[in-house]
Amino acid sequence: MANVLVNAPKTARRGETVEIKALIMHPMETGFRAGTNGRIIPRNIIEHFTATWNGAEIFRMDFSPAIAANPFVSFFTVASESGTIALRWTGDEGFVAEHQVAITVT
Amino acid sequence: MTRLTIGLCLASVFAASWFAGSWALAQNDPRHSGYHDMGPDLRRMQDDDTANPAMLFVQAGQVLWQEKAGTANKACADCHQDAAKTMRGVAARYPAIPPSMPGPGSDKPASDAGQPVDLEGRINLCRTERQQAPALEPESPDLLGLTAYVALQSRGQPIAPADDPRLVPFRTKGADLYKSRQGQLNLSCSNCHDDNAGKKLAGATIPQGHPTGYPIYRLEWQTLGSLKRRLRNCLVGMRAEAWDWDDPQYVALELYLMDRARGMTLDAPAVRP
Amino acid sequence: MFVHGALVNANLWRKVVPRLEGYKRVTLDLPPLIENGNTVPVTVSVESPMSEADHIKAIHVFNEKNPQPHVFDARLGPKNGKAVIATRIKLGDSQKIVAIAETSKGEFFSASADVIVTIAACVEDIT
Numbered sequence: 001m002a003n004v005l006v007n008a009p010k011t012a013r014r015g016e017t018v019e020i021k022a023l024i025m026h027p028m029e030t031g032f033r034a035g036t037n038g039r040i041i042p043r044n045i046i047e048h049f050t051a052t053w054n055g056a057e058i059f060r061m062d063f064s065p066a067i068a069a070n071p072f073v074s075f076f077t078v079a080s081e082s083g084t085i086a087l088r089w090t091g092d093e094g095f096v097a098e099h100q101v102a103i104t105v106t
Numbered sequence: 107m108t109r110l111t112i113g114l115c116l117a118s119v120f121a122a123s124w125f126a127g128s129w130a131l132a133q134n135d136p137r138h139s140g141y142h143d144m145g146p147d148l149r150r151m152q153d154d155d156t157a158n159p160a161m162l163f164v165q166a167g168q169v170l171w172q173e174k175a176g177t178a179n180k181a182c183a184d185c186h187q188d189a190a191k192t193m194r195g196v197a198a199r200y201p202a203i204p205p206s207m208p209g210p211g212s213d214k215p216a217s218d219a220g221q222p223v224d225l226e227g228r229i230n231l232c233r234t235e236r237q238q239a240p241a242l243e244p245e246s247p248d249l250l251g252l253t254a255y256v257a258l259q260s261r262g263q264p265i266a267p268a269d270d271p272r273l274v275p276f277r278t279k280g281a282d283l284y285k286s287r288q289g290q291l292n293l294s295c296s297n298c299h300d301d302n303a304g305k306k307l308a309g310a311t312i313p314q315g316h317p318t319g320y321p322i323y324r325l326e327w328q329t330l331g332s333l334k335r336r337l338r339n340c341l342v343g344m345r346a347e348a349w350d351w352d353d354p355q356y357v358a359l360e361l362y363l364m365d366r367a368r369g370m371t372l373d374a375p376a377v378r379p
Numbered sequence: 380m381f382v383h384g385a386l387v388n389a390n391l392w393r394k395v396v397p398r399l400e401g402y403k404r405v406t407l408d409l410p411p412l413i414e415n416g417n418t419v420p421v422t423v424s425v426e427s428p429m430s431e432a433d434h435i436k437a438i439h440v441f442n443e444k445n446p447q448p449h450v451f452d453a454r455l456g457p458k459n460g461k462a463v464i465a466t467r468i469k470l471g472d473s474q475k476i477v478a479i480a481e482t483s484k485g486e487f488f489s490a491s492a493d494v495i496v497t498i499a500a501c502v503e504d505i506t
Contacts (some may be wrong), residue, residue: 003166009157017460026160027328030469032446058458061466064449066442068418068467069328071158075453078460119468147410147420158420309497310414326499335503345503379414379499 002026002097006087011104012079019053020059021074022087022098028064046091049073055082063091079105121209121368129318129373140313148325152377160254160375163247163330167255170248178237182252185236195257195266198372200225201357202268206259220378222276224357225333226253244351250330251320257374265318265372267364274339278352280362284356295359310379316367317360319376326379333360405490407440408476416470416496421497425462425480425488429455435462437481470496 012018023047031043043065051059058077068105077085082105089097128245129141155161156353171182171189186192186314206219229252230241241247269274284295298307299315306312320333327335334356349355408422427435434457440450450468462480470476475490 003162004344005162005165007154021156023157025166028469030446053458056458058456060454061464062452064451065447065452066445066469068469069332070162072157072159072465072467074157074422074465075455075464076459076461076463078458080458144414145410145412147413151418151420297492306499310500314499325418328417339501339503342503 002095004097004099005061005086006099006101008101008103009083011106014079016079016082017076018079019066019074019076020022020085021072022049022099023070023072024089025070026067026089026091026095028063028065028068028071030069032065038076044092044095046071046089048088048090050073050088051075051077052088053080053088054058058085079103081105117225118189129371131369135369137179137314137316137367137370139316139318139370139373139376140378141319141376143311143375144379148377148379152319152373158323158375158377160321160330160377163251163254163321163323165251166247166258167251170252171255175374176233176237178236178238182232184313186367189255189259189277193256195263197225197260197262197374198263199258199266199268200228201273201361202228204228204231208213208374217377219288220272221354222273224332224334224360225256226334227357229256231272244336245331248292254330254375257321257372261373261374263368263372265364265367267368268362273361276358277361277365278361279355280358284362287342289344291344295340315363316370317363318367318370319364319373319378321374322376324378330375333363340361387490388435395403404488405478407476408489409476409492409494410490411493412495412497413470414434414497416472418464418467419470419494419496420467421476422463423478424478427459427462427480427482429460429462434459435480436483438462438464439481440468440478441453441477442468442470442474443476444472450476464477469506470494471491472496 002010005023007021009018013089014023026046027044028046031040033041035041045065046063049063050057053085059075063075065070082103084100084102087099129139138338139292152158201222203220203222226249229249233239234241247346287294295315298312303312303314317333321330322336323330324362334351337356339357341348405425406424408424409419413419423438423440425435425438427433430437437453437455438453441448442450451466453464455462473495475493476493477489479488479489481489
């Protein structure tokens, strides 16, 4: 289970714009660095990040090797209805991480 | 919302933001943490617990705290309960000499009894002696996670090294190491961190070298690391041979550095370039 | 002069010089100097009503001197409320970063910023 730190409000008013912050532990090895013996360390990055609110996509971001290690993303979304915000990261070497937060919208 | 509620909300927002940005410089104290040598963007990264990458390690440490381990099948929490209460002030007074613990599998004290250990060493003593589990590797994610979690509980506390007279010879050794020139560049810690702190070394500001923020998320490492790792960096930087991982000189040097930083506020886990 | 004043107003001016308005719409917030290129905090904000009819569809960020030019591509929509994204990027050298915002109406706006990247004086030996 990947180490993920997500910060989202637990409650919001309908129509309020809220900030979602997500940190995930990942080396984001660029594939451009050489190791001790001069051989290139193979690329190992997260490539895609998606966020859905009760299944509907609210945000999508494609990472490149230029995204820093232990990637941090912050984006905004309009609170629509109570339910689940689901975050998903996928990348090299079959990497998949998912995290859900519940939110109550009044 | 009543005006009182609004007032209280505003007051707490102000208090929170004051605290967040405020590893404040003490009046008339010439010492300051490396936090103040960084630009505003990195300071903001450290201050925001929802965005500080070190908090990923704290979270991992919090999980490990509850996990049973070893043949004794004990978790840290089984003896130490709530870390926020029991670990408060611990990181601020280490390194220290642990109470004499039985050596592995016997009632006699371990052969290194009476030696000071750093926080990582103390955690590993609990692993091997109390949990009866193998020691955690230096700089392993598990050891870093636990160290970060324990260090966090002393955040905001003044650095208060233990006034144990048994520590004096080790601390003196540390002071000697700090002032000794070494390596191909023939530099001592003091040459840079006392004589030239605040000046630039190839574009980087030389900090005063106070260990107020350890374990740190160092951008150069792209991960969390201990003071020991940072000291090895310095040794390699001076083109000296880095001491072995289990060399007691690191703890001696840390004892001196913590004494030099006495009274300064601990801001662990910190972000540093 | 009066006739000229009646025909020429602020809106007509914007049609003639659209680039100036585009220059203000995208804000690329980067530190002018960062102590380590491994983790550079960046925030891209684009002014937009973020309505069904007029919203930011995508934000693309590029760099100038890294081994490859992409930084990230983000897809947005009216559900975002605000077109503001923050992340941390790696920069191998002092360089220019460019952010391009694409609207649902097919318009493109951009902004660029220069960053000076310094590195640690004593670099670790990976042993």
